[in-house]
Amino acid sequence: MISTQKTETVSIVLDGEEVEVPAGMNLVDAAALFQKEIPHYCYHPQLSVAGNCRMCLIEMGTPMRDRGTGEAILNEDGNPKIGWVPKPVIGCATTVSPGMHVKTISEKVTDCREGIMEFLLVNHPLDCPICDQAGECRLQEFATDYGRGYSRYTERKNVKPKRTRLGPRVTLDDERCILCSRCIRFTQEVAKDDVLGFVDRGSYSTLTCFPGKELENNYSLNTVDLCPVGALTSTDFRFKMRVWFLKESPSICTESSAGCNILVSSREGEIYRITPRRNDDVNDSWMTDSGRSLFKKVRAEDRLAVPSIKQEKSSLDQSIQAAAESLKDKKVAIVGSCHATLEELYLLNRLSKATKSKKYIRGHFGEDDGILLSADRTPNLRGALASGFANAYPRDNLSKLNSDLKKGVVDAVLVVNEDLLSSGVEAESLLGKSIVYLGTHANDTTNLAEVIIPTLTSFEKKGTFINRSFFVQGFEQSIPGLPGLLPDVHILSKLLDELDNENKVTSDFSLIWKNLSSPPNSPFKGMSFSDSLRGSLKVDGAKWKDLPFVESNALHYKK
Amino acid sequence: MKLTEDTLQKIDEVISRYPDKRSASLMVIHLVQEELGAVDLEASEWIADLLDLQPINIRELITFYPMLREKPWGETHVRVCRTLPCALRGSYATCKKLEEKLNVKEGCVSSDGKHSIEFMECLADCGEGPVVMVGDQTFENIDEGKAAKLAQLILDDKLGDTKEFISYEKAVESIQSSKS
């Protein structure tokens, strides 16, 4: 999502047409606003300008003025005479100024692009058949537009180290590198870990790390996304799938409250990789490496696949029935999760009201890295607060539940995706209590559960998370869930039907959102689920501003 | 990696003359190279540490500049200019003759580590080409014939004493002012 803040505009003439563009923008971005592509390699909107690929060369001119009088000089036809700069200029380094004339397409510009294209291919190896970047390679894309179609180069190409290990997750092929320096600028400016550099000079320049050091920081895979060619590739994704077979669906990362926007690449229901999605308000174009590997959990060995009653396999309907039976007329405790979506937490809240149960929730915390891995390792803690499920800032344990179990205040527990035994609840406290477990993976608690209803991961359902900056971000289903299972909202609404005769709430998202946004002080006033899918929606977090949020200052977040 | 007190002092003094520590990188690398002959990986890390930089920042410089080395040249290093003005006066023949006499190919170090030849770019003394530098002394007008003699003097280690070849630098330094 490109930021749509209103700023002042200037008027320029783009290919003969007068247009308004935001002030301070460079020409590459300005032309993109009007669907005119200026091809480029080294430029990236969120990194400093290097200007070394020379692919974005365009013609620029300003109206000529008489030196003496300052009057505009006119052509015969009355239009102002344009003083075109004799040499082409690079678009990425040129900021728009009022009255400038720009030609993004002309004979000279095409000649420049063809020339640069030819030079880039001169020492580039013929690796397309074995290169992962094929299908999303900018060299391929611009070669179709500006390539010569045949090579005039009959000399020997430069030989450089191939398929070397640059880091634990990144593979480097120096021959493919076009020396755009995006990766170096990224590691210096964003990841703040200066390990990459060029050695040697001229055409023999090679990207490398210092011998003994590696590109191993938690943002190393962003260089793979940044690299316009196949020089930097992901070791995990290497040779797994051709990108044109992949379906890309937008989603939200669940690693922490940073709420990075992601793209899930899948084929026939299998996820092959996760890449970041651009969101200028949340994560720029980056995400952590650790967040990318979360998709492996979908096919993990300990994934719960079949519903069970008393550890015996069962069907979904029967399990829901059995669950309702276990909870009916008991002193119920509902353990929610900060990993649950806003809609699920809303339904859990309704459930707790209907069964008059006590609510418990814990947070998961870790160290804040100041960039995109926040100290709050759950995606929706603020969703728990906003839905009303949590009334105080969650602690990192459930010892209150433990003591309540011991006291006998609670005799049945509905757990959503939390391992009680590693949250400070003792096994003996759970003796004789009915446990209904809704979750995705097996753990010590599921071994004790009476009813297990497997649920779906964030990739297999839709929902909304609220991130650390109080942005409401919705996501849709990316891959089909395991056979025979349903999303959490369906299970919870069925439970509600069983436990509350007057239940009017269903799993219909528009109904849930209507209920969420209708109360007079609701922070979600006027919002719908489809709004949250289109972009990050800011909600007012003032109500909770005095809570002890653990996150530190980071990218796009100020405490 | 040990450096003498003298070098360490010079390094400190050099760093203090620049407003920014990083600017002193080249000068520090020169000082280290002068003493150790080359700046290997251990030395690069030491220099990076000293200047609050990353080792890759130092390695980038060493591999960029031809005069900075990770492996040392021979004890006596001979540089022959190969750019056009000197080439027009026969520097290619000069280099060949030196290779032959010193028994080492250009770009390489002799097996006993004593001699090395570098066929390099313009040494900025084109009027007196072919130009040959031995160590830090610049010798002018070294055609093929003179190259043979020069090589012999290098092998015999008598280049410093001879009157036959006076380097540019010696000629300048030998001028004592009679105007004072």
Place this chain on the structure above:
Amino acid sequence: MISKKIPKERRVILKNADDPSYSNKISCYIKEGGYDVLKKSLKKKPEEIGEEVLKSGVRGRGGAGFPTGMKWKFLDRKSGKPIYLICNADESEPGTFKDRQIIHKDPHQLIEGMMISAYAIQAKQAFIYIRAEFFEGAKILNRAITEAKAKGFCGENILGSGYSCDLVVHRGAGAYICGEETGLIESLEGKRPNPRIKPPYFPAVLGLYQCPTIVNNVETLCNVKHIMEMGGETFSKIGKPNNTGTRIWCVSGQVKNPGYFEFECGALTLGEMIYDVCGGLLPGRTLQAVIPGGSSAKILRADERFKGTHKDGTDFDWGIEDIPLDFDGPMAAGTMSGSGGIVVMDNTVDMVEAMANINAFYAHESCGQCTPCREGSLWMKKISSRMCSGDAREEDADLLLSVANQIEGRTICAFGEAAAWPTQSFVKKFRKDFLKKAKTQKRKKDSLQLI
């Protein structure tokens, strides 16, 4: 072509350089009236010195020929950031060896010129970026600076004026690209010397440490001393309008007496320089071509005629010997005077090999930052080397021209033009040699090996 009157040098900068009784110690310099001009200049206002330099019309002697007074005017004095002065003593242009003489033989002239310039632009600190191959030169400069400091001519509180400016000698390490002003600044900052994009990084605004910086050649800074000595007006009368002062020309290649000579701008022609001053070619040889301004300049054929109209309306019709040696003369002939390095080639030279030698130089010295120069220069070198090793093809000449045309004007710095111009001019003017090479695959008879 022997003329009756051999043009006389006018040694302003090199006045004492080859005097066998003149040493490079400070005592000698002071005896000859050294540092008096500094004393006088410090009594003036800095703007006045800038005015004198502007009035003198002196143009940069490093190769670009940009008026120095104008360059100083572009300096951003209002930013509040410290100002720096850098002397570009990284003489690496093939064919040029004039700064070597000044540094080794008369270093105090440079120091005085620098101190005056530093005072004029109110620089906080001054650097001399000297090439590493001048081992002794760096030692001489350091010694000279220590001597000058001891006498209060540089460093703290210069001559009690209250103005302080420290002078630091910074050694390069063998890269031609460090002669480019922004490459030099990057190298001084301790990074890889990749030139910066202009706009926005004009040194006068965003230079060293992103502060306003002036980068000038050694000869230009020495000229500042002489301008202040004789006055800008007087200086502007030496030479010709727009080509003021004296220039040091370095002649190399196949002449009898190569060397360096200082003449007033326009005082002699190229023919007089080659035949009269340098004694002509070696016996039995005739002139084939001349490169007038260091290897970056376009080559001139000996049998070419240069016709056109000057800016003032007069026509000219020159042979190669008639080209006046100043800034505008070679420019009118379609080349440039550059750094003043004249390389003379006689009829034995194999032109394709000469071009291959130059291409190899540029390919080796390219910094590798931007695509056209990096790939193009190496491609041209590979083609020309292949042509000289028995594998030339007829289409190679056109291919070289096409590649060179794709480099020119598309690069970050002027190195692109410097690499492209030799190839363009060699191919255009000596096309027959290229075609002959493709046919015979042999080096021209009697030519020395050049690649």
